[in-house]
Amino acid sequence: MEKRPGVFSGKVGLTFLTPALFFVAIFLILPFFWIFYLSFTNRTLTGVTAANPQFVGLENYQRLFDFDQWMRYGQFGNALKITFQFVLGSALLGQAVVGLTVAWAFYRRKGLLRETVFTLAVLAWIIPEVVVAFAWSAFLDVDRGTLNTILSAVGLGQPDWLFDYPLLTIIIFNTWRGSAFSILLFSSALETIPPSYVETADVVGASAWRKFRDIIFPLMRGHILTDLILITLWTFNVFTPFLLTGGGPTFRTELVSIYTYRTAFKFFEFGRGGAIAVVMMLINFMLAMGYLIALRRQKAVS
């Protein structure tokens, strides 16, 4: 939109902006720099280092990347590995594939069925995380849970889901919870494809797979990229599995976010927690940059 000086001059604009910028600066920008500072100190909650934190240089980072230790249970490397598997399973293989499949299945369809499915997906996504976690832990309960009751009724085994397959369970849980975003995004992307393209393919008798591969996918590439980056970012930061497993059993579901929480708010080692937070932010920053670049490129195309 064109902006003319005079009627809409700059200084008035800034006064409109001040309250918002003030809040963002105090509560988000200040902490952002503070955490960098903290990560170079040995600040704790209690004891001598609480009142007079010492500057310890890179010690926190060295402990984080101590390669003799770091793949052990409850160490940073292990948490990174688990987070990687979690993101791969839940965001890329789970949410993106489910989203694309459902969106494609309901492409050019209207009616009650589509409404029902979309509504349910959105419901799973918008329900408060504590409620979802509670409902799921009851669903997965080994003796009285709904899932195992179903399985025993048809004569199948009844594993203790949160103990035998903790990572798989939180991957499925997070896929269930997060798929709505991909479904909505992909189906709105599909709507932007001119129907005549697909109809032409129908007339020549192209199979669904060929239509998808040769028409839909190339046209949706930008949206797929946006979706992948955003869900990767969210899945990377997600804290909800903590409510299901608490990071256990024996750290087998300890994602980086849970690891940070444990270091900073269970052991109250803010210096070390800060170092993990900085590493986490760097990873986030790279993903977010990817997203913004993709967004800009998409805008340039359209």
Place this chain on the structure above:
Amino acid sequence: MFGIDIPLPDFWVVYFFIFWVLVGSTAAPVVFRHKGHHPLIGIVVGAAVGALSGIAFTLLLAALQPLADLLDDPLASILVSIVVSAAIILALLAFVRRFVPESGGAGPRAVEAAGGPRAPVTYSARVDKVDPGWQSVQALRASVVIMLAGLTLIPVIWMAMTAFKSYPDAVASPPKVVFDPTLEGIVTLMTKRRNLDSAQIAEYEARDDLNWADRIMLKSGKAIIGQSDYVKRLRNSLIIAGTSTVLSVSMGLLAAYAFSRFRVPGEGDLLFFILSTRMLPPVVVTIPIFLMYRELGLYDTHLGLIALYTAFNLSFSVWLLKGFIDEIPKEYEEAALVDGYTRLQAFRRIVMPEAVTGIAATTVFCFIFAWNEYAFALMLTTDKARTAPPHIPSMIGSGVVEWAAIAAGSLFFLIPVVIVTFALRKYLLRGVTFGAIRQG
């Protein structure tokens, strides 16, 4: 309450039969209609074949049990059963397609056989609209999707049911599907109680100043002695979410207006900067905020959480509202300014009414975020300002687990979110992508 006490057959076996009957009766009619029969026949035959498939499924599963035992992994046996059901569905479809005879009716193929269309062609000529294989796959897909969707809803349905169960019903094993609904769980959630001995119960029963809640608790031999913590937490949630929503939307509206209408130095950078704050992981922000709040005395206060939620939601409301305001033609305001409105008047009389849907949508998203938020509230509050989300899991850890009460608490916590989401689902996608994607 309704005195329902019918012994049911094993619920899940019934459920599976419903599934198979549904699959049969949705996929088969398409084929029948195509071959010139009445689709009703298809529904009946499909249902019958579906019921047979259900039996076949159960038997096959039993036959494959040794195989699953051999694998010695419950997960493998579940996978096997999925493969088996897929195979049965395909066999069922092939069977119906192959063995249903053509009829002399008015199906598409019958019309063609009679030497061209005698009546106007009312069916689509597209390949995917007339091929019965394609159509039955579509119908099948629909029923499978519905059943899967139903399955995924089980946790939530279970929760809604448990909220209205009495304590013995809630802990019954196997879980009760049919039960006497009661408000016991809700009353338990909202109150503190003490146990009564039999003499006291008799005394209480004689009194006539009891309200409905007292009577419900009296049935299980308890007297209400006060409000529970949950009421306090819920009130905190309301205050904090409400105030922070109002703040972030009003400040966001001003900022969005400025970004949309004024020449702001470094506009692109500022916008990016505001957006980037949303990319910060909550755990990361919490550490310095925690230290800062302890210094400032904001730890465990309403003000602290309100300020934090406001700041976190600002990025969101600025971006979303900017998109909405951009859509209002600027000429409206310019005309108003020429007519002698002050800028504030123009903003209030012209921009606000035009942007009202956008404001409503933004309000809802900010409210949902603040209402649902768990991690900040867990780490930055203990008691005074603690909201409902961190409180609900802690109820599980304390003493006798009142499943019904927890379920009721979760349910009531969830209802406002669901209502507002449905009211504004049109704007949902636009909301979460910060206005980057418009329809959905």
